[in-house]
Amino acid sequence: MSSQPARKPQFRLDESLLTDLPPFSRLDRRQIREILDLAVSRRHDAGSAIFDEGAQAERFYLLLDGHVRVVRITETGEQVIALHIPPGQLLGIAPAIGRETYPATAVAATEAITLGWPVRLWPDFVCDYDGFATETYKTVGKRIGEMNTRIMELATQQVEQRIANSILRLINQSGRKTDEGIEIAFPITRQDLSELTGTTLHTVSRLLSAWEKQGLVKSARRKIVVRDAHALMLLSGAQPRH
Amino acid sequence: MSSQPARKPQFRLDESLLTDLPPFSRLDRRQIREILDLAVSRRHDAGSAIFDEGAQAERFYLLLDGHVRVVRITETGEQVIALHIPPGQLLGIAPAIGRETYPATAVAATEAITLGWPVRLWPDFVCDYDGFATETYKTVGKRIGEMNTRIMELATQQVEQRIANSILRLINQSGRKTDEGIEIAFPITRQDLSELTGTTLHTVSRLLSAWEKQGLVKSARRKIVVRDAHALMLLSGAQPRH
DNA sequence: CATGCAGTTTGCGCCAGGGCAAACTCGGGA
DNA sequence: TCCCGAGTTTGCCCTGGCGCAAACTGCATG
Numbered sequence: 001m002s003s004q005p006a007r008k009p010q011f012r013l014d015e016s017l018l019t020d021l022p023p024f025s026r027l028d029r030r031q032i033r034e035i036l037d038l039a040v041s042r043r044h045d046a047g048s049a050i051f052d053e054g055a056q057a058e059r060f061y062l063l064l065d066g067h068v069r070v071v072r073i074t075e076t077g078e079q080v081i082a083l084h085i086p087p088g089q090l091l092g093i094a095p096a097i098g099r100e101t102y103p104a105t106a107v108a109a110t111e112a113i114t115l116g117w118p119v120r121l122w123p124d125f126v127c128d129y130d131g132f133a134t135e136t137y138k139t140v141g142k143r144i145g146e147m148n149t150r151i152m153e154l155a156t157q158q159v160e161q162r163i164a165n166s167i168l169r170l171i172n173q174s175g176r177k178t179d180e181g182i183e184i185a186f187p188i189t190r191q192d193l194s195e196l197t198g199t200t201l202h203t204v205s206r207l208l209s210a211w212e213k214q215g216l217v218k219s220a221r222r223k224i225v226v227r228d229a230h231a232l233m234l235l236s237g238a239q240p241r242h
Numbered sequence: 243m244s245s246q247p248a249r250k251p252q253f254r255l256d257e258s259l260l261t262d263l264p265p266f267s268r269l270d271r272r273q274i275r276e277i278l279d280l281a282v283s284r285r286h287d288a289g290s291a292i293f294d295e296g297a298q299a300e301r302f303y304l305l306l307d308g309h310v311r312v313v314r315i316t317e318t319g320e321q322v323i324a325l326h327i328p329p330g331q332l333l334g335i336a337p338a339i340g341r342e343t344y345p346a347t348a349v350a351a352t353e354a355i356t357l358g359w360p361v362r363l364w365p366d367f368v369c370d371y372d373g374f375a376t377e378t379y380k381t382v383g384k385r386i387g388e389m390n391t392r393i394m395e396l397a398t399q400q401v402e403q404r405i406a407n408s409i410l411r412l413i414n415q416s417g418r419k420t421d422e423g424i425e426i427a428f429p430i431t432r433q434d435l436s437e438l439t440g441t442t443l444h445t446v447s448r449l450l451s452a453w454e455k456q457g458l459v460k461s462a463r464r465k466i467v468v469r470d471a472h473a474l475m476l477l478s479g480a481q482p483r484h
Numbered sequence: 485c486a487t488g489c490a491g492t493t494t495g496c497g498c499c500a501g502g503g504c505a506a507a508c509t510c511g512g513g514a
Numbered sequence: 515t516c517c518c519g520a521g522t523t524t525g526c527c528c529t530g531g532c533g534c535a536a537a538c539t540g541c542a543t544g
Contacts, residue, residue: 160500
């Protein structure tokens with residue numbers, strides 16, 4: 001369950017890892033090389049923490065492969081999932097928002113590979129690399145938007161709608177087509193879904209069972225496949241576009 | 243109810259308006275003068291919108307005086323209050339997070355005075371004025387933190403705790419000492435409080451009545467005075483520091 | 485001074501969904 | 515192969531808080 005620090009010296013990272021990712025897409029080969037040479041790559045077992053809420057922010061990361069859950073824990077010990085991060089995105093970008101500690105815990109949902117850089121390089125990145133700042137702040141903006149939407153949903157919607165919405169968002173962000181339908185690309189439990197929607201695993205289970213009977217979804221252990229996204233969308237309370 | 247654009251030509255704004263505010267505190271007199279000369283000041287009636295969700299972000303603002311509510315409206319017409327902004331803070335900083343439209347509507351809770359600058363000046367501000375970017379992103383970070391807390395509360399706490407927490411946060415951010423206790427410095431209705439906590443005005447009213455009977459608060463039309471913040475804190479579910 | 489409206493209070497009934505408890509199922513490790 | 519534990523399902527009961535309805539209170543306006 002603990003993370004395996006496969007630090008430098010390491011295999012030389014290939015430039016193609018970064019060239020297609022928005023924060024780096026405007027950079028030339030030489031710059032990408034520079035960035036890679038400063039990075040430390042690391043593998044994280046599924047379930048292990050990449051960094052912890054409240055800890056001194058020493059590094060910021062890029063998620064090369066795998067999925068990450070960003071989680072907060074209440075004073076009473078309950079978990080709330082704040083965000084899901086798909087591969088290719090930055091995480092732990094505390095310095096971007098003027099923080100010296102991480103505001104939440106990041107947990108690998110699957111085995112995950114990250115690149116990490118010391119936070120002291122952040123100002124250099126922002127200043128030296130064209131488009132890096134812009135793209136990063138776009139990410140921040142998107143996450144703010146997501147959080148906002150979560151707040152609205154929690155404040156106004158029924159449990160059924162919230163769960164439908166969460167699942168739709170997950171398949172949008174990390175869906176994978178299969179012959180059965182669209183599958184969420186990483187393992188997710190009823191418990192996870194309940195922490196995402198502010199309800200209990202029991203209620204989630206009951207709802208998924210009901211939906212399965214109606215043929216909307218097909219679910220198994222830690223797995224959900226959506227067979228009828230359109231019907232889910234109706235349940236989610238979204239206004240059909242007229 | 244509509245806003246009164248008191249545009250340029252205008253009275254010359256005094257430099258002391260900005261010198262103490264974090265985003266500008268590291269600047270010298272000449273720079274502050276520059277910034278003020280680029281600004282348009284405007285007065286907003288209580289209840290009027292400063293900008294609207296989804297609108298093209300043409301300006302970013304500084305709230306000189308008054309209080310502002312940042313709200314979103316659901317597809318079903320319900321309002322949710324995302325944030326309260328006290329005087330002295332920036333608002334409408336869409337460009338900071340890579341957005342071209344405002345993600346929410348800003349409504350003046352009291353009569354309010356703003357300074358506004360065209361968004362095209364944003365990059366200049368960030369680059370020319372020492373400390374501006376840093377302080378701005380700290381603000382963004384704080385707001386993200388607040389949103390995060392809201393999500394946790396909505397997901398895990400009972401209505402009573404959420405309302406207690408919201409009131410505590412409001413008096414923290416915009417409290418004003420009176421001989422009766424600490425008063426929320428701007429008018430706030432039961433409805434507002436319910437939109438802040440994801441409940442109904444009825445439930446809020448019932449709770450406030452109960453608290454009033456116990457001497458915790460004293461409330462009137464659009465006004466709340468906290469007489470026993472400590473007791474409220476116990477209700478809010480915060481762990482007493484051991 | 486009358487009138488109206490915005491904001492508030494309160495009562496009553498109901499039900500979505502949480503709490504609790506128990507049983508089941510699957511997958512992986514010894 | 516069997517066993518164990520994590521994840522899931524389901525039933526039953528109970529209640530927090532919402533929906534609905536109606537009445538009340540002041541402030542503001544003509």
